[in-house]
Amino acid sequence: MNKLLVTGLGGFVGRHVQRRLATDGPWQLIPPQAYDLLDPASIDAWLAPTCPDAVIHLAGQTFVPEAFRDPARTLQVNLLGTLNLLQALKRRGFSGTFLYVSSGDVYGQVGEADLPIVETLTPQPRNPYAVSKLAAELLCRQWSYSEPWRIVVARPFNHIGAGQGDSFVVSSMARQIVRVRRGLQPATLEVGDIEVTRDFLDVDDVVEAYLRLLQSGRNGEIYNVCSGQERQVGQLITQLAELAGVTVQLVQDPTRMRRSEQRRVVGDSTKLHNETGWQPGISIEETLHRVLSGWEAKEGENND
Secondary structure, three states, rough: EEEEEEOOOOOOHHHHHHHOOOOOOEEOOOOOOOOOOOOOHHHHHHHOOOOOOOEEEOOOOOOOOHHHHHHHHHHHHHHHHHHHHHHHHHHHOOOEEEEEOOOOHHHOOOOOOOOOOOOOOEEEEHHHHHHHHHHHHHHHHHHHHOOEEEEEEEOOOOOOOOOOOOOOOOHHHHHHHHHHHOOOOEEEEEEEEOOOEEEEEEHHHHHHHHHHHHHHOOOOOOOOOOOOOOHHHHHHHHHHHHHHOOOOOEEEOOOOOOOOOOOOOOOOHHHHHHOOOOOOOOOHHHHHHHHHHHHHHHHHHHHO
């Protein structure tokens, strides 16, 4: 089996990668160990026992409010941390496939005439997190020209699923709805701007896209990972409540409103489909069921 190194295995997507590889696929996961992207020696120690055939680089500082609070550290972790990883792999003699997981957030403010978003659209990042991801993309693409590796960039849009933290809107609403159903909070949800639309994709479909890009993605190329479906946040909250069998009241909280909020987001994954055969396989209803079930289990552990 091919040896796969994945950074960020403890995160939301990383845990789903572990679960997928435990049951399926040609990849043998290199065991994780403690490392720090800003400490090259710790990365060398992780790589010392074996050299991977492929890498999925998930790790980074991903929380946008934290990026505004400390933009310097966000750039250090996401850009210099990526450089440290690339250099450590080179020292180890790596010559395989490197998948850099960026973000659809790099596109920034997009006019409605440019929807759905394609990979050729010029990025206009509007927060330090997106700047750091775009800078790391450019670094990876530079290495794709100068090193005998295959380096591929993925730009995932919003992805959701069981186990996601409640700092993300769908997961946050699902947790609150579960708590309403269990009688742990009033049937009132504080929300931000719920009339915006986003392109939501199940995390397991995202993982499938990453694995296909390892197999078939072209060197130096960028691929959107998205559903291609535009969904209004408010409608998803209503759907969550209906699936849970509860009635809730939505109350707008001004503190949850973001500056320069992008009103509509929908991506185009035609390139990914054409070059790898990938397409979404999990319905939005099934995804919302999974999110609710995940919070039911967690709230049960905390309160039973």
